[in-house]
Amino acid sequence: MEYSCSAYELKCNECGKSFGNQPLSACDDCLAPLEVHYDLEAVRAEFTREKIAAGPANIWRYKALLPIPAGFEPDLPVGFTPLVKAKRLGKRIGANNLYIKNDAVCFPTLSFKDRVVSVALANAQAFGFETVGCSSTGNLANSVAAQAARLGLRACILVPADLEPAKILNTLVYGARLVRIDGNYDHVNRLCTLIADDYKWGFVNVNLRPYYAEGSKTVGYEIVEQLGWKLPDNVVCPMAGGSLIRKIRKAFNELIALGLVEDKPVRFFGAQATGCSPISTAVKQGTDYIEPQRPNTIARSLAIGNPADGPAAAKMIAATNGWAEDVSDVELASGIQELAETEGIFTETAGGVTTAVAARLYADGRISEDETTVICITGNGLKTTDAIANRYEFDRAVRPRLADFAEYLEELDGVREPEPELVEV
Amino acid sequence: MEYSCSAYELKCNECGKSFGNQPLSACDDCLAPLEVHYDLEAVRAEFTREKIAAGPANIWRYKALLPIPAGFEPDLPVGFTPLVKAKRLGKRIGANNLYIKNDAVCFPTLSFKDRVVSVALANAQAFGFETVGCSSTGNLANSVAAQAARLGLRACILVPADLEPAKILNTLVYGARLVRIDGNYDHVNRLCTLIADDYKWGFVNVNLRPYYAEGSKTVGYEIVEQLGWKLPDNVVCPMAGGSLIRKIRKAFNELIALGLVEDKPVRFFGAQATGCSPISTAVKQGTDYIEPQRPNTIARSLAIGNPADGPAAAKMIAATNGWAEDVSDVELASGIQELAETEGIFTETAGGVTTAVAARLYADGRISEDETTVICITGNGLKTTDAIANRYEFDRAVRPRLADFAEYLEELDGVREPEPELVEV
Numbered sequence: 041m042e043y044s045c046s047a048y049e050l051k052c053n054e055c056g057k058s059f060g061n062q063p064l065s066a067c068d069d070c071l072a073p074l075e076v077h078y079d080l081e082a083v084r085a086e087f088t089r090e091k092i093a094a095g096p097a098n099i100w101r102y103k104a105l106l107p108i109p110a111g112f113e114p115d116l117p118v119g120f121t122p123l124v125k126a127k128r129l130g131k132r133i134g135a136n137n138l139y140i141k142n143d144a145v146c147f148p149t150l151s152f153k154d155r156v157v158s159v160a161l162a163n164a165q166a167f168g169f170e171t172v173g174c175s176s177t178g179n180l181a182n183s184v185a186a187q188a189a190r191l192g193l194r195a196c197i198l199v200p201a202d203l204e205p206a207k208i209l210n211t212l213v214y215g216a217r218l219v220r221i222d223g224n225y226d227h228v229n230r231l232c233t234l235i236a237d238d239y240k241w242g243f244v245n246v247n248l249r250p251y252y253a254e255g256s257k258t259v260g261y262e263i264v265e266q267l268g269w270k271l272p273d274n275v276v277c278p279m280a281g282g283s284l285i286r287k288i289r290k291a292f293n294e295l296i297a298l299g300l301v302e303d304k305p306v307r308f309f310g311a312q313a314t315g316c317s318p319i320s321t322a323v324k325q326g327t328d329y330i331e332p333q334r335p336n337t338i339a340r341s342l343a344i345g346n347p348a349d350g351p352a353a354a355k356m357i358a359a360t361n362g363w364a365e366d367v368s369d370v371e372l373a374s375g376i377q378e379l380a381e382t383e384g385i386f387t388e389t390a391g392g393v394t395t396a397v398a399a400r401l402y403a404d405g406r407i408s409e410d411e412t413t414v415i416c417i418t419g420n421g422l423k424t425t426d427a428i429a430n431r432y433e434f435d436r437a438v439r440p441r442l443a444d445f446a447e448y449l450e451e452l453d454g455v456r457e458p459e460p461e462l463v464e465v
Numbered sequence: 466m467e468y469s470c471s472a473y474e475l476k477c478n479e480c481g482k483s484f485g486n487q488p489l490s491a492c493d494d495c496l497a498p499l500e501v502h503y504d505l506e507a508v509r510a511e512f513t514r515e516k517i518a519a520g521p522a523n524i525w526r527y528k529a530l531l532p533i534p535a536g537f538e539p540d541l542p543v544g545f546t547p548l549v550k551a552k553r554l555g556k557r558i559g560a561n562n563l564y565i566k567n568d569a570v571c572f573p574t575l576s577f578k579d580r581v582v583s584v585a586l587a588n589a590q591a592f593g594f595e596t597v598g599c600s601s602t603g604n605l606a607n608s609v610a611a612q613a614a615r616l617g618l619r620a621c622i623l624v625p626a627d628l629e630p631a632k633i634l635n636t637l638v639y640g641a642r643l644v645r646i647d648g649n650y651d652h653v654n655r656l657c658t659l660i661a662d663d664y665k666w667g668f669v670n671v672n673l674r675p676y677y678a679e680g681s682k683t684v685g686y687e688i689v690e691q692l693g694w695k696l697p698d699n700v701v702c703p704m705a706g707g708s709l710i711r712k713i714r715k716a717f718n719e720l721i722a723l724g725l726v727e728d729k730p731v732r733f734f735g736a737q738a739t740g741c742s743p744i745s746t747a748v749k750q751g752t753d754y755i756e757p758q759r760p761n762t763i764a765r766s767l768a769i770g771n772p773a774d775g776p777a778a779a780k781m782i783a784a785t786n787g788w789a790e791d792v793s794d795v796e797l798a799s800g801i802q803e804l805a806e807t808e809g810i811f812t813e814t815a816g817g818v819t820t821a822v823a824a825r826l827y828a829d830g831r832i833s834e835d836e837t838t839v840i841c842i843t844g845n846g847l848k849t850t851d852a853i854a855n856r857y858e859f860d861r862a863v864r865p866r867l868a869d870f871a872e873y874l875e876e877l878d879g880v881r882e883p884e885p886e887l888v889e890v
Contacts, residue, residue, distance in 0.1 A: 097522035097545065115550065116809075120522065122542040122572055128617060147547055147570050148809055150847075186809030192553060201862035209850050212857045215806035219873065220862045227865035234867045381640035384541075384573055384611030422575075422847035425634050432637045437626035437645045440652035442659045448644065 041167045047082050048107050050074040050250050053352070061107075063167050063247040073348065074250045076107045080297055087298055089269060092261075098147070099155055099258040105294060106159055106258070107251045109166035116190060118158045119258050121146050123266035123414070128382035133399040137412040139272070140379075141263055143419065144387045149186045149210070150420035151179035151341075151388075152284065156255035157187050160244035163251040165191065169242030173197055175232040176245075177225050177280065177341045178207030179388075179419050184244055185216035196241065198228050204340060206423045224335055226346045245281075249348075256284045260291025263414050264301050271296075271306050273411035276398045278390045278418055279310040279319050279364070280342045282353030288416070289356060308357050309407070310364035311397035313337035313372060313389075319350045320364035328354040338369045338427050339389040341419060363406050367396040373428050375399070376421060386421035394418075466592045472507050473532050475499040475675050478777075486532075488592050488672040498773065499675045501532045505722055512723055514694060517686075523572065524580055524683040530719060531584055531683070532676045534591035541615060543583045544683050546571050548691035548839070553807035558824040562837040564697070565804075566688055568844065569812045574611045574635070575845035576604035576766075576813075577709065581680035582612050585669035588676040590616065594667030598622055600657040601670075602650050602705070602766045603632030604813075604844050609669055610641035621666065623653050629765065631848045649760055651771045670706075674773075681709045685716025688839050689726050696721075696731050698836035701823045703815045703843055704735040704744050704789070705767045707778030713841070714781060733782050734832070735789035736822035738762035738797060738814075744775045745789035753779040763794045763852050764814040766844060788831050792821040798853050800824070801846060811846035819843075 042062040050059040054072035065074055086104035095101025099119040108114070122142045130138035143152040157180065164172050173196040174184045181197045188195035195216035199208070200223060211218050221228045229246075236243040244252045264271060271292060277285040285308055295301040312320040315337025318330045330350035335343035347353070357364055367375070372389055375396030380386050387395070398415050401407045421428075438448045467487040475484040479497035490499055511529035520526030524544035533539070547567045555563035568577040582605065589597045598621040599609045606622045613620035620641035624633070625648060636643050646653045654671075661668040669677045689696060696717060702710040710733055720726040737745040740762025743755045755775035760768035772778070782789055792800070797814055800821030805811050812820070823840050826832045846853075863873045 098547075117547040117549070122523075124542070125540065128615065142573075145570060145572050145575070148567075149811070150570065150575075150845075186805070186811070188809075189806055190553065190809035205854075206847060206850060208859065209854055209857065210811060210847060213802060213805040213811055213846065213853060214809055215802075218860075219870070220860065221865050222862040223865040231865045231867065231870060235870060238867060377638060377640075380611070380638040381614055384613075384615035384639055386574070386611070386635060386638055420575075420847070421638065422631060422635060422845070425631060428638060429630075429634055432634060434633065435643075435645065437647040440646050440648040440656045442656065442663060445644070445656060445660060 043109055043166050045110065046079070048076050048078045051077045063242060065247055065249040076250050076254050078105060080294065084298055087300070089300055092265065099158070099255070102258055102261045107254050108159070108162050112162045112166065114158070114162070116158060116187065117147050119146055119155050120262060123263060124383065126383050126415070129379060132378065132382060133402045134409050135402055135413060136409050139412070139414045140383060140385060141259060141414050141416045142385055143259070144385055144391060144417050144421065149182040150423070151183065152256065152259060152418040153179045153183040155258050156252045157183040157244055159255035160248045160252035161187050161191060161193070163248055164193070164242035164244070167242060170194060171196055171239070172242045172244060173232070174244045175225065175228040177343060178203050178423065179341055180245065181211040181218070182207060185211045185214035188216065189214040198232055200224050200228055204424055204426060206425065210423065225344050226332070253283045253287060256287035257291035259284065259416060260288035261295065263288070264292065264295055269301050271301055271304055272414045274307045274309060274407050274413040275416065276309045276311060276394055276401065276413060277416045278342055278394045279312050279353060280344045280347065282319055282347040282349035284416070284418070285310055285353055286349055286356055289360070306360060308360045308362040309397070309401055310353060310357055310362070311394040312364065312366040313339035313342050313393050314366040314368050315339070316343045316345055317366035318345060319347055319353055320366040322350070322354040323357050323364035326358070328358070330354065339372055339393050341388065341390045342393060363401065365397040365400050367393055367400065371396040373431065376428055377431065379417070380421070385417060387417045388419040388421050388424040389427050390419050391417040391421070392427070468534055468591050470535065471504070473501050473503045476502045488667060490672055490674040501675050501679050503530060505719065509723055512725070514725055517690065524583070524680070527683055527686045532679050533584070533587050537587045537591065539583070539587070541583060541612065542572050544571055544580050545687060548688060549808065551808050551840070554804060557803065557807060558827045559834050560827055560838060561834050564837070564839045565808060565810060566684060566839050566841045567810055568684070569810055569816060569842050569846065574607040575848070576608065577681065577684060577843040578604045578608040580683050581677045582608040582669055584680035585673045585677035586612055586616060586618070588673055589618065589667035589669070592667060595619060596621055596664070596666045597669060598657070598666055599669045600650065600653040602768060603628050603848065604766055605670065606636040606643070607632060610636045610639035613641065614639040623657055625649050625653055629849055629851060631850065635848065650769050678708045678712060681712035682716035684709065684841060685713035686720065688713070689717065689720055694726050696726055696729050697839045699732045699734060699832050699838040700841065701734045701736060701819055701826065701838060702841045703767055703819045704737050704778060705769045705772065707744055707772045707774035709841070709843070710735055710778055711774055711781055714785070731785060733785045733787040734822070734826055735778060735782055735787070736819040737789065737791040738764035738767050738818050739791040739793050740764070741768045741770055742791035743770060744772055744778055745791040747775070747779040748782050748789035751783070753783070755779065764797055764818050766813065766815045767818060788826065790822040790825050792818055792825065796821040798856065801853055802856065804842070805846070810842060812842045813844040813846050813849040814852045815844050816842040816846070817852070
């Protein structure tokens with residue numbers, strides 16, 4: 041179960057030992073995580089602004105710097121989500137150059153996990169796995185189930201038993217086997233490590249993790265390209281396992297190394313829910329030692345109490361002069377509402393966390409108003425409707441007559457004001 | 466409330482009378498619907514394959530043939546959704562050249578309504594409306610609410626009182642005023658006509674309807690461009706008001722007239738739910754007279770009993786040698802599941818109808834296996850989860866131990882088989 045490739049291979053993050061390309065996530069010497077390393081010189085000619093711009097409108101335009109096995113012909117459009125200027129949200133929180141990277145509408149299953157899964161499954165096929173799976177807090181489950189269905193792979197997906205109904209249904213509908221585990225994400229994840237080993241299955245975020253994680257770099261590539269090949273000043277990013285925020289920086293660094301973007305300092309800000317905030321706690325304490333927590337938050341997609349990439353994320357945030365913050369469940373629900381009301385983007389709980397954290401960072405003066413800041417929204421609000429459903433009341437139904445409608449509006453607003461004179465254009 | 470424009474204007478579909486550009490949907494002489502007419506010669510130089518390809522990866526690449534007022538600078542990415550080859554669904558239903566046009570992941574609110582709303586609101590702003598609205602079966606409500614929020618317009622949206630909870634929440638979250646009407650869509654729509662007139666509001670599918678409907682053409686432009694500037698043999702399209710299917714053909718005809726695609730016959734097939742099938746009934750009876758129906762189907766986004774563009778749609782389908790079919794609520798739920806299991810696409814009830822109808826058309830020999838056929842999927846399954854939730858049971862939770870997992874699998878599958886030898890690559 042190995043393939044050879046001249047452009048990239050796995051190496052230990054700590055001791056630098058090489059492992060070629062195989063389904064393996066940790067160094068057998070020092071137990072540190074493995075990561076994909078590229079021969080940047082070998083891809084320099086393939087990875088130019090012009091070649092990228094001529095590529096498809098999806099993440100495969102960046103495939104020269106993704107660990108894609110030779111012969112893999114991607115045919116599923118993934119990613120290349122909008123980066124939108126957020127003027128109205130910016131006005132509310134005091135930001136003049138604010139952007140939303142909107143993975144709430146990521147292809148094909150509406151979260152950034154589509155990016156990592158597509159890269160992982162390309163490798164799963166190269167390694168010959170016929171059954172794939174994952175441990176998941178929901179979005180990953182949806183994406184593995186959907187993409188495995190399209191590829192004709194069997195999928196077995198393990199989730200905490202208390203997952204949101206929409207995320208469960210949105211896994212089952214693709215015909216995946218879903219196993220609900222009586223425990224939290226960290227229990228599920230440990231079990232998956234054992235299963236991957238014992239059953240010889242390809243678990244995207246376990247034995248395929250180094251390949252999987254590289255898919256997150258595409259968020260960084262897209263941000264830079266969509267800003268007109270410029271780096272932002274700041275990135276605000278949710279943290280669950282701590283991988284995404286690191287990979288966005290890796291993407292920026294690769295683009296700098298290849299001369300595709302001008303170097304400048306970029307600060308990284310991590311966002312967590314207070315009910316599961318091991319990384320932000322570490323950052324605030326000025327350490328990269330992660331004290332595991334027992335999650336207690338409605339932001340289930342961030343509820344990883346013992347994050348695999350937590351130490352590296354905390355270290356990286358500090359190194360960029362960034363910061364990490366966490367917000368309560370009430371604040372995250374307000375964050376969901378605020379983003380929807382100002383920018384028309386309906387995000388899930390994690391996006392509510394990120395929006396509320398961004399507002400706090402501006403309020404606390406950690407980000408100043410004229411800097412260019414990108415907020416990463418990673419998932420869709422339709423998957424976590426329970427988080428905000430209790431904020432709205434369904435009003436009484438109105439009879440379908442103009443007089444009844446007018447009476448109803450008067451009840452709500454008081455007597456009708458004359459409409460202001462319309463402007464002729 | 467009028468603007469002048471040399472490139473396009475409203476004309477009556479029946480008598481040809483010109484109306485300039487104003488918020489008006491019907492001819493004051495003959496009461497027939499108004500439609501936007503272009504001076505194709507005037508846009509010929511702007512609407513070339515090269516200029517389109519150099520445009521943004523969204524519907525604004527086609528803006529030379531959309532009714533966009535001078536000075537409007539679109540900044541919200543909308544549309545340009547994937548067209549994917551559906552090999553696995555094709556295999557199940559006997560189709561060798563099947564494609565899915567996947568608006569289940571349309572930007573920004575996950576249905577094709579985003580296309581029409583963005584064009585309508587550009588005009589609403591030009592006409593000076595400060596309050597916009599719509600009558601809606603759900604998807605339109607979501608899109609108007611979201612896009613109005615981003616533009617800072619007030620939104621007042623009227624829906625049938627029994628709409629799916631996810632669609633209601635996904636309207637309220639954007640801060641729109643939502644009025645639930647005690648009646649079906651046709652009652653709601655009639656009321657909106659009165660309100661638009663009395664309150665001087667811009668209702669996207671009432672007084673802004675001619676502009677609104679043009680947005681649907683972008684589905685047709687995208688299909689042709691994504692097929693490599695070729696026309697398909699067949700299009701299978703859901704029908705509610707009957708507008709989308711006509712506008713796809715209008716797009717094809719414009720591309721032919723401008724020499725951007727080679728002319729050939731394209732057959733159009735309409736899909737409805739049996740519980741609300743006024744158009745398919747007419748097509749099957751060989752008439753374009755639409756007998757209104759009282760809707761009784763879970764496909765609420767298709768539940769328009771008296772479709773505004775029904776007669777024109779029925780006539781057009783017959784003229785292209787197409788056909789129309791309708792399927793039961795049970796069949797549509799199977800259609801949702803089938804599309805998800807084969808292609809990893811989770812669609813709403815309307816998409817289940819379209820998938821099930823497509824399968825029927827192949828089974829009945831109305832479409833032959835080697836023809837190139839595009840199925841239009843128009844909305845996302847997360848908005849109508851109730852339609853399929855009862856098809857799945859949540860199994861018992863399993864303790865997070867390998868032995869318990871193995872025992873659980875054995876319960877389901879019988880004693881564990883040895884894993885097949887993995888292929889080395």
